[in-house]
Amino acid sequence: MKKLWNIGIAAATVCLLSLLNACSLKEKNVAVLSLDKSFTTRSGFEGLLNGCYNDLYFLYGKEDFVAPTELGTDLWANVGTAGAGFTLYDHRLVTTDGNLKVIWGSAYSTINLCNTVLYYGKEVKGYTSQAELNAKLAEAYFLRAFSNFILVEEFGGVVLRTTSSTVEGVDNAPKRSSEKDFYDLIISDLKFAVQHLPVNQGLRGRVSKKAAYGLLAKVYLQRTRLGEAQEYARLALETAEELINHQTQYGATLYTSDNTRSGFGKLWAGENNKTNTEFLFIQAVEHANGYNPEFWNRGRTRQFFLPDLGGRGGEWGAREGSPLYGRSNSRRFKPSRYLLTQCFEPSATTADTRFAESFTYKFYANANKEITNALATTYKKDPSVVGYVIKGTSAKATASVNFYTQTIEEQTNMANDAGLAVFTPNWTISTTDKAKMPMMVSDPSDLFDPATNKYKDPAAFPDEVNLTNVHPALKKFSAPLYAQSNQYWMGDFSIIRLGDIYLVAAEAALLYNGDKSKAAGFINTIRKRAALVSREAEQVIAPTVVDIDFILKERARELAGEHMRWMDLKRTGKLTKAYLMQTNPISGELFDASRHTVRPIPQSFLDAISNADEFGTNGY
Template identity: 65%
Template structure:
């Protein structure tokens, strides 16, 4: 089995924590630095330090702390109940005490500090045969410093740009702000170093290779266009993206190819392709065998934050409150907007585009046999013909080819003609008569949304109807059954940058750099055709004249929904404003303040720790 970087991380964390904790109390004789010189001045200790720079990725991807700030409060998602309300509705809960922001701030600066420490010790480290060999390792630190500075500048704006290690220099108690342009200058400089010196291939799964550096640099150049010099940075983004697109064999990358049974997009998310995926450029690599991760098995909980109400409404029809396949139904956080379900994705039963079906679960199966009673039929306005119908149990022991952990998992038996289907949440509307005769709970857009608006229904206005507003399709990326370890944990690798996004970066950059629609449409159609079966790929082709920024914004949603980037996409494309949100997702637009909500509040824990908090300010919060 291919080794994972976590297997090395587990060994070095204890050693590194000793050095880091010692460094918090530097005295005049600087004794701890002498100790660190011995540790990090040798190749083995230095490489352990580099390994530690990866750790904090695990506190972002697959965790609620990073999902809410990057997906909520956009055109795509609304909050369920009070969960994530600060981000989803720009409510008062979005303040300096928010725990999610504290995690992002703390993990980013912690990683940057470790990277700065590695960069400092690289000047004298022993044990490398050549400078090139050393730089290949050091480039990982430069990449991760750039990645974390990118997180900081997009979430918080121009804050503190740190290039020195507090382990070496001591703590800066009166920091000053740097401009966003200064952040980007350092990010780009770091990534150029990484592109030059990283190896083309790595032996450890999850370790950064050259393809990750080019992918992040293309993304950074494109995002930099929001600060001005649009054509300059768009051209750089295009050239960098094309380096990856035009050299697949060099970087061992390729889009998955459709056939007549499965689209390339479906193959991308297949569990069988997860651990050696040709489209993944930069991943959070997970040890799914022994749990040697910074939080052991506590990984990949993304799926449970997007679940509908399978514990009460769904349970009435046979679903379970907890599920190996779906997750924990009591951890619900986000539900899709009407705009996402019916305007971004085509609201038809059998579209050529498979991306809705591969992005969302909209069929939920019974965990136990359930017979439809007259009371259920009356409450849910069902036809008398369904009374007495038994929705069949679908649980069975999964074969290793289906689930690595051989769990009892839904969708194993009684699947013919959907006889085990308990809850059905399509994004297309079914006429009322047909729906009444379907022996399952059905919630389509007409049940969820107010007619003629992009708002979910207020159940109080429909006292005679069942309350179905929390029965919706569930985002299911990062949920392949093969790696469902428990009803909480999913142990697949999570892509942070993937090749599909690079095609969209190239297309957007081509539009920004001279409105080259002919070049842009080639990249767009390549992606769109791979999203269909080969027999229907011609239905996916669009014309060059259709390609503009608004089209690409929707295309990014179709391709990248739920992948932790919608908020910064809206920010870059000038759509993170009240007028746009009022139109696409009104609940997000209600409290939105133009200008203010382009950045987040700075955590109080940081402001309380510095001596110049008043002068430093808090981004208008």
């Protein structure tokens, strides 16, 4: 990884002439031009290829890519003003949004680097065969396809670049291409990648054949929204089945359940993170020495989903900044009522472990905290809990628990939840029972207004304690083993995984020829591994229940927070005012189908081109 990063720094200078910066056609980058000769050598060429991976690090594990891919859907609300434009589709969703600038810039930077690789691939020397060279070119084709996939789904038909601005100069008056043109190139690139990528790569994080099959299946399915749905569904199904039916051949497999942990739980376990058999495409993070773009500044996603552990939680013994849980003063997003209580089963005894393995809903005290009479009165607790001491659970972790041996919670006083400070189940507990529980409890009845299906407006409930920011926290990207600090988490980041492809296959089977039995088979595989082995039978569904609505709920249970919900709703025809009003009205009230199915074009790009008026803002 260190080698990849060091070479990548030099290679990334190529992007200085990318479309994003829209330099004058008369300008020349002498530093880049002097590298021409080195790019025709194997070492220089592969250094350039390494640079194509660089911009993944500015999408995954950072704030910028979460909001545009997850908010404005049925699954999430925003906290305060964070992500408000994406959630509410209001006046704050504008061309100057910084998140969109990062996505646009990262995608086009990667595309330009990939185009440069493909250009020099015609001249490079040092490979023993065309097949050996093709394996390297296939990485560039894959990463170009991946970046174009992001662009076309987020922004629609924008600029389709197939040449390197480093070589041919920058187009200051770019023209739009159609979304179908984008998909034609994406599919062509991925067909090359599927054919030429190796099954195994020597360096963790490089794309291999399983990644190409996974992305191609997803692309075929997403393409159905543009027409010829049955044909592209057939292609999606065939591609997904090739990977599923030969998964061990391609070095992939689902984790299976046992009597103590579900396969879904094992998927997110820290001990499996760096050698994960389900991950098809990852952002590889070097955890020991910080040899990454931005070094240790990785894995910040978890902190954006945290509840108020410093204010409300602090009164009960939790702490605002914890290496285990994250930094709660950076919270941005919280789950919708629909996600917590209609997608996930709101039950303490459900066989499905995906809520418990996707969300932290028990937060433990850092140090001892006695429940005083004043605290009990404020939170309307029964007098019986006064004097109870919530035990501190923090201690220095062993290296098998936390690689960095940080002092973290959940290391002592864990028996019988003696140190439980904040409890946020997705099921409702009676007011009487909550009053007698010696910890802060916030369940769906505390969070949501049943009359509006939104988070409560505290002003409308003046007699209640305001717990609307005390909710479960997404924990998929926060295994304790790689918690480096209260901000940074150094685990690998899953971008495409095998569980998703099973659900792609199910949706494709339904769309292709209405084969509910085949779709149910794929779904049941995923549902059964979400339970302990002794309860797998409870998870099996009949083919008769399978429809697009069921599959969307299943995708929510399986994939919540994994940067794809907005695309899911676009593909299935559910990114509509009617659907959002039904499921998450905070995102439906201002939704306008005439423009809100694409994002604003970044102002920085429009300011740099000569035909901004012609190019347009996507209606913003």
